[in-house]
Amino acid sequence: MIKTIKASKSEKVLFIFLLSLAIFIFTFFFLLKNKCLFVEKINLNTLKFNEPNNIAVMNLECGNVIIELYPDISPKAVERFKILIKQKKYDGSAFYKVTENTFVQAGDIEYGNINNLDYSKIGSGKSGLGLLKSELSNDFIFTKGSIGFARTTEFDTEDSEFFITLKEIPIYQGEYTPIGKVIRGLDILGKIKTGNKSIYVLRPDHIKTFRMLKSN
Amino acid sequence: MKILILFILLFHISYVNADEIYNLLKIPNLEIYKLKNNNKIRYLSAKGNFKIGVNKNITCDKVNLNNLNSKFPLIEKNINLYNSSFLNKIKLKYIIFCQNLFISEINTGGIPDNKNRSLILDINFNQKYFERMIHHEIFHMIQNTHTKYFNEDKFSSFNQTSFNYSECSTCSDRLNLDLYENTDGFLTEYSKSIPSEDMAEIFSFLMTDKKTIKDKISKDKILSKKVNFIKSNLAKIDKNIL
Numbered sequence: 199m200i201k202t203i204k205a206s207k208s209e210k211v212l213f214i215f216l217l218s219l220a221i222f223i224f225t226f227f228f229l230l231k232n233k234c235l236f237v238e239k240i241n242l243n244t245l246k247f248n249e250p251n252n253i254a255v256m257n258l259e260c261g262n263v264i265i266e267l268y269p270d271i272s273p274k275a276v277e278r279f280k281i282l283i284k285q286k287k288y289d290g291s292a293f294y295k296v297t298e299n300t301f302v303q304a305g306d307i308e309y310g311n312i313n314n315l316d317y318s319k320i321g322s323g324k325s326g327l328g329l330l331k332s333e334l335s336n337d338f339i340f341t342k343g344s345i346g347f348a349r350t351t352e353f354d355t356e357d358s359e360f361f362i363t364l365k366e367i368p369i370y371q372g373e374y375t376p377i378g379k380v381i382r383g384l385d386i387l388g389k390i391k392t393g394n395k396s397i398y399v400l401r402p403d404h405i406k407t408f409r410m411l412k413s414n
Numbered sequence: 415m416k417i418l419i420l421f422i423l424l425f426h427i428s429y430v431n432a433d434e435i436y437n438l439l440k441i442p443n444l445e446i447y448k449l450k451n452n453n454k455i456r457y458l459s460a461k462g463n464f465k466i467g468v469n470k471n472i473t474c475d476k477v478n479l480n481n482l483n484s485k486f487p488l489i490e491k492n493i494n495l496y497n498s499s500f501l502n503k504i505k506l507k508y509i510i511f512c513q514n515l516f517i518s519e520i521n522t523g524g525i526p527d528n529k530n531r532s533l534i535l536d537i538n539f540n541q542k543y544f545e546r547m548i549h550h551e552i553f554h555m556i557q558n559t560h561t562k563y564f565n566e567d568k569f570s571s572f573n574q575t576s577f578n579y580s581e582c583s584t585c586s587d588r589l590n591l592d593l594y595e596n597t598d599g600f601l602t603e604y605s606k607s608i609p610s611e612d613m614a615e616i617f618s619f620l621m622t623d624k625k626t627i628k629d630k631i632s633k634d635k636i637l638s639k640k641v642n643f644i645k646s647n648l649a650k651i652d653k654n655i656l
Contacts, residue, residue: 300434351440351529367434368449369456397437 233389234260240382242411252276252378253411254283258390259403263383265345268376272333275347275356275375280410282307282325282358288408294320296399298392301367303348304405305359312404320398325358332356333375340370343380343387362387439530441466443476444510447486454498457486460512467517472525474512477537482511485537485544492548495621500652504555508532515539520584524551528558543591546618553617556651557610563647566609572639573599583607593619593626599636616644620656 205213237260245264247253252267269276282288288304290311295303308323309316332353340346340363348359356375363370364387380387393399435444435458443462451457460476493509501507505528515522515536523539524547526532533555539547557564570579577599590603601619605612619627620641631638648655 295437297433297437301437363434369435369438369446372454373438 234386237261237385237389238383240264245382247411250412251410254280254378254408255411256288256383256408257406258386259406260386260389261383263386264381265378266381267378271335271338272347272375272377274330275333275377278325278327278330278356278358279347279360279377281327283408283410286408287325287358288405290404290406291408292320292399292402292404293390294399294402295361295397296390296392296402297397299364299388301361301363302387302390303359303361305348307358310359312402315402317398321359323358327357329354330356330375334372335376336372338371338376340367340374340376341379342366343384344370345377345379346370346374347377349374364388439508439510439532441510441530441532447482447511448490451490451494452498453494453496453501455493455496455501455506456508457490458508458510460510464512471518472516472534474515474534474536477511477513481513482537488545489535489537489548492545492621496552496655497652500655503651504528504552504559505531506533506552506555510534511537513538523547526551526555526558528555540591545622546591546615548618549621550614550618553614554610556617556648557613560647560651563650564610564613564644569613569640569643570609572636572643574636577606579606579608579612581608583611591615597630597634597637599634599640601630601637612640613644616640617648620644624656 240262242255242262242264247266249266252269254265254267256263256265267276267279282305287307290313291304291307292310292312292315293302293304294306294310294315304310306320306323307325309319310321310323330347332347332349332355334353338344342363342365344363346361346363347356348361349355360377361374362380364384391399391401391403435446436442439458441464443460443464444458445461447457447459449456459479459482460474463473463475466472489509489511496506506526508531510532512534513536515525515534517525521536523536523543525534527534533551535548535551583604584607589607592603593601594603600606600612601615605615616627616637627641631641645656
């Protein structure tokens with residue numbers, strides 16, 4: 199006759215502990231590690247825009263970021279931006295310069311593509327289309343989600359790199375050429391990998407695709 | 415291995431408190447002190463010590479806010495003597511406050527940087543010369559942006575032929591900033607260091623004490639020529655500055 203062996207109290211405690219541990223590990227690796235878990239998913243088909251020709255869609259790991267461009271404020275800069283988008287030059291572009299809750303920067307076409315990152319030269323790459331004159335606006339305030347053309351310490355050196363502000367940065371007013379503003383998906387930008395206290399990011403996140411909503 | 419070293423080097427070099435102001439001016443540890451001003455100048459202050467320059471040869475300490483608050487009205491009064499158009503022409507947009515400013519281990523009142531459109535000011539600089547120092551440093555920005563108007567050879571030719579300036583502003587012991595009783599072509603001992611400092615000294619008195627200049631040039635022909643040189647060339651940039 200087989201005797202039924204009851205688990206002792208300490209064995210029950212150990213079992214519950216191991217079970218809790220397994221649940222914790224599962225949650226940590228499959229749920230909490232998924233940085234895109236609580237990000238709003240944007241369905242482009244449900245959105246309506248006043249000027250669809252000036253809407254661009256940047257697809258990142260966590261979803262789509264919808265951007266409205268401002269050709270009335272910076273015609274030359276927006277024209278350049280659209281050309282680079284249409285030529286798919288921003289696809290794979292790394293967010294190599296990121297400051298937590300402050301700004302993210304990408305768009306180095308020559309040295310900042312995720313498939314061909316050159317850490318020694320990143321930030322100095324050229325688009326091949328030449329430098330642009332700064333189109334500064336003393337009225338444009340860089341609020342959360344504003345997009346500006348990056349430049350060197352000199353004006354009139356804009357080319358392809360751009361940044362997106364993650365908070366209001368009043369000191370940028372009149373300093374950078376405004377390109378547009380994020381109208382949906384700001385929380386996605388907040389998930390982009392930062393460089394901790396370093397301004398540059400090792401193994402950075404990148405733009406999967408960047409397209410105009412209407413291709414004409 | 416080579417790549418690893420490159421990574422370590424890159425991320426070691428760029429390890430700074432990177433923020434939006436650093437991104438703009440390449441000076442760490444700054445915060446906004448006052449942004450909206452009639453002449454569009456922007457005041458920033460050091461919230462932490464910083465080291466900048468090619469060999470980190472420029473150092474300055476964070477400001478004590480009570481100290482800055484007490485001195486700011488005087489600074490603002492002097493900076494407000496310049497209109498936004500003039501400041502734009504001389505490429506000055508940011509005044510950066512800090513304490514105990516040193517360049518190559520030499521204490522200095524201010525460091526102008528036309529490239530970054532900024533002027534770093536040591537708010538602890540000797541209060542006796544503080545106002546003059548502000549304008550003195552601003553003159554360097556004027557000269558840097560308008561070299562054709564402030565030709566040093568032409569300016570030096572006003573001196574007696576026996577006089578020679580030093581090789582550089584800090585390689586002589588001519589450092590005293592007190593006004594000479596008997597000017598004899600120079601307002602202060604520091605004026606005798608190099609032509610650009612001589613010009614900057616004249617400009618600083620023109621901005622802070624016109625009456626003294628008027629008295630001095632009535633008895634000093636060399637100084638009179640120098641003052642006229644500065645005034646006439648400044649008028650080419652902006653007629654309303656003096």
